[in-house]
Amino acid sequence: MTANTLGKRTGRKAAAEKTEPARFGTLDGMIGFHLRLAQNASFKAFKRHTGEAKLRPGWFAMLSLIHENPGITPMALSRASGRDKSTLTPVLRDLQRLKLIARETVASDKRSYTLSLTPLGETKFATLAEHAAAHDRELDEIVGDRKDELIRLLKRIHSVLD
Amino acid sequence: MTANTLGKRTGRKAAAEKTEPARFGTLDGMIGFHLRLAQNASFKAFKRHTGEAKLRPGWFAMLSLIHENPGITPMALSRASGRDKSTLTPVLRDLQRLKLIARETVASDKRSYTLSLTPLGETKFATLAEHAAAHDRELDEIVGDRKDELIRLLKRIHSVLD
């Protein structure tokens, strides 16, 4: 057994893997498989970038959508983020506990309420956006000039399948 | 509030959403965000295709890799599937309990063992592969002739980041 002389380097796999890679077969031509691998790798990289800033992965999209759509309701947020409404409750509770978002009752519908970022939330969002941007720049470098093409395809997958 | 007259159609969002969509802002240009949405949509579609066949999402890649690489060890499987070795243990236990895979001790290293599909495992794999292929054909239709390009980009994201 060829020993691996390299230690683990903060979440990335050892560079010089001596064992020959496995064959992927039909898996190699499957979009779904590579989608999962890429998303997982991106997710881990995102945590590397934002972990220090105490940014929970699910938070950034929420803060960003509320920032862009002040007065948005949880239901609209659910649709925009592609997550079930029930998954929003704990996230919004956490964000409010941290005073990053504010809820306001809406006269026209007493069941619902509107969401907006507090000044503190805006400040925090700006910081988080920098980290997220750094992450996405890393992705940008990888895909190069095919970025628009890639996003277009990913959007289409989401909109057609979901 | 404009009422939505359409019922839910097995996991897909209502077609004619009357509420105007939210603005995405910078999120719209972020690869990571769309990667998550696309992967999630693909995952849900995969479950729609394979749910009847009792195919747990994580199983197909495992069976496929063992099928393609008979005699592969758990560690090699871990690297190939992009999952930590500790996450393989319960999956392999389940697959063995169902008599789909077989373990064999390897003389050269008593710590490890090799994996292969049983005849039953091969049969089951063939069935599952059909369902998975149906799913991927759905993805193929969506991306059209950009499939190779897409897979190339996804592979690069995975290999560079992980």
Place this chain on the structure above:
DNA sequence: TATTGTTATACTCTATAACTATA
């Protein structure tokens, strides 16, 4: 009757750390 938001519950995928038995 239908919808909004909450709660309860559960499932999947994933990771880290500590452990054993080897190497």
Place this chain on the structure above:
DNA sequence: TATAGTTATAGAGTATAACAATA
């Protein structure tokens, strides 16, 4: 010392179903 595999534990993301309040 380092590696293979297991176990224990935890966290993130997600979903469904039932519920109360309101539309």
